[in-house]
Amino acid sequence: MKREFGARASNRSAATKSDLVQSCMPHDHFCSIGSLALKNGDSLPDVTIAYACYGKLSADGSNAILVTHGYTASHRLLAHGAGVAEGSWAPLIGPGKPLDPDRYFIVCPNMLGSCYGSTGPSSLNPKTGKPYGVTFPRIGFSDIVASQRALLDKLGVTHLRAVVGPSMGGFQALQWAIDHPDWLDTVAAVVSAPYLPQTESMSMDWLMHWLGRDPAWNNGEFTPGALYDTMCRLRVATLRQYGMETILNAQGVDPTDVQGRMERMAAQWAHEFDPHALVVLLRAALDFDVQPFMGAIRAKVLHVVARSDKLFPPNATMNCEMARVLGSYRYVEMDTDLGHSSSGPAHALWSPALAALID
Known part of the structure; x- marks a missing residue:
């Protein structure tokens, strides 16, 4: 599927601002933002960002909300029936809900470096005509935010009412507030933190334990599809770490079918x-x-954690330091057993706070 996305993105001709905005429906869209200069001095040519959007942009471009996704999710985070394993945010969008498309223009981009249509390692390098693979440059969250800012400029957005996202989506929200402090009113970092707490399952050693021990990895020069079985096993282990077993049990799935x-x-x-x-x-x-840069934030900050989250446990998220540094900070700890995947299924525990801040 990633090859299909890449082909669709590269073959799509440049769209006008009117095309990009007026065609916005909950589908996959692609926007060419040109060359992107990276913080490390490298650059990426011909960058494409995939995105979904909902609602209508106001005449002055100031009613937008940016929704950012996590590590292995995509711009379909808000799409009903998308089956996002980390916990779909579809319950948060709709008339009268915190992400109200009748009031706001909601944009959900696929992260730079991901593989659901945005430029990433599986994209073709225009210099070689082959996928970047291991040659894809090192990027940081400032680069991801810069690509999103370029997308919003193309769409005619002039200001953000909020940037909200779970897990690594929360990283993006906080990076937005630091890099563009006058461009947004509110950020919500959900099941997230201002840094990545040290855990075994979010370490390069752990990842390479899965990928590197498969002979098909071949130092990153693998044949497409050759790592399928390893990726399946890795994903099951990740879902278990995210609390998916608990969620499926809570949804009434037959215990014999959870696995x-x-x-x-x-x-x-x-x-x-x-x-x-x-x-x-x-x-x-x-x-x-x-x-070290939290003092630059001028936006209101909503910080949400889950009591049972093994990746971002409450005692490792530095909420006291955030409260000391930030001018407007609200902390919500969800009392839920659903773990890292709780942001969608347990949204009722925190989304009213988001709605209040946006309003």
């Missing part, structure tokens, strides 16, 4: 996701730490 359900989720994901994107985005997350 099978996770394996089917993993199989779908393994068909779509590029192993190189796992490496590129994890490396960016490991480099992420905005604690």
